[in-house]
Amino acid sequence: GIQVEQSPPDLILQEGANSTLRCNFSDSVNNLQWFHQNPWGQLINLFYIPSGTKQNGRLSATTVATERYSLLYISSSQTTDSGVYFCADRGSTLGRLYFGRGTQLTVWP
Amino acid sequence: KAGVTQTPRYLIKTRGQQVTLSCSPISGHRSVSWYQQTPGQGLQFLFEYFSETQRNKGNFPGRFSGRQFSNSRSEMNVSTLELGDSALYLCASSLGVRGGRNYGYTFGSGTRLTVV
Numbered sequence: 331g332i333q334v335e336q337s338p339p340d341l342i343l344q345e346g347a348n349s350t351l352r353c354n355f356s357d358s359v360n361n362l363q364w365f366h367q368n369p370w371g372q373l374i375n376l377f378y379i380p381s382g383t384k385q386n387g388r389l390s391a392t393t394v395a396t397e398r399y400s401l402l403y404i405s406s407s408q409t410t411d412s413g414v415y416f417c418a419d420r421g422s423t424l425g426r427l428y429f430g431r432g433t434q435l436t437v438w439p
Numbered sequence: 440k441a442g443v444t445q446t447p448r449y450l451i452k453t454r455g456q457q458v459t460l461s462c463s464p465i466s467g468h469r470s471v472s473w474y475q476q477t478p479g480q481g482l483q484f485l486f487e488y489f490s491e492t493q494r495n496k497g498n499f500p501g502r503f504s505g506r507q508f509s510n511s512r513s514e515m516n517v518s519t520l521e522l523g524d525s526a527l528y529l530c531a532s533s534l535g536v537r538g539g540r541n542y543g544y545t546f547g548s549g550t551r552l553t554v555v
Contacts, residue, residue: 361543363543363544373529373531375543375545416482420541424536427484428484429481432481
C-alpha cells in the first residue's frame with residue numbers, strides 16, 4: 331500500500347500565526363483528504379483534494395499529484411484550530427484510506 | 440442529511456468478553472470501512488464492506504470480524520477481548536467510485552472501547 335509521511339509531527343503556534351502542514355506520498359494520489367481530529371475523536375473532513383487548490387475560510391490546501399505531495403495552510407490560527415491534522419489517500423486500493431501519523435497542532439492564546 | 444452514526448459512543452468491557460459495534464452510513468453510501476486508532480499505532484485499517492461483501496481486510500487477527508447488512512449498516516465484532524483492544528474505533532462511509540469519479544470518506548464520531 332501507499333506510504334504517507336506527514337510533517338512536522340508537532341507544531342506549536344501563538345494565536346494569529348500562519349502554518350503549513352505537509353504530506354508526502356509514496357505512490358500515485360487518487361483520493362487525498364485532509365482531516366482534523368477534534369478533542370472527542372471525530373475526524374472532520376477539511377478537504378477532498380486529489381489535485382489542485384481549494385480554500386475554505388482561513389484554510390486552504392494544495393495537492394501536486396505529479397510530485398506526490400499535498401500542503402495544508404492555516405492562516406491567522408485560532409485556539410480552536412488545535413488538534414491533530416491527518417492526511418490520507420487510498421492509493422491504488424479501493425475501499426480504504428492510508429493515513430499519515432498526523433500533525434499535532436497546539437495554538438496558544 | 441444525517442452523517443455517519445456510530446453506537447455506542449463509549450463502552451467498557453472485561454477481558455475475555457466480546458463486543459459488537461454498529462455503524463450507520465450516510466444514506467446512499469454503500470462502502471463502509473472500519474479503523475482502529477491507538478496512541479501507539481495510529482489509525483489502522485480493519486476492513487471494508489461494499490454491498491454486503493468484504494472487499495478489503497487489514498492485518499488484524501480473526502477475533503476481529505464484521506458484516507454489512509442490505510441497508511448498508513455495518514457491525515464489527517471483537518471476540519475474546521484483550522487489554523490491547525482498548526482503542527477508538529472509527530467507521531467511515533463513502534459513495535466509492537461512480538461514473539469514473541472518486542468520492543471521499545466521511546467518518547463517524549467513533550466508539551471508544553476500554554477493556555479492563
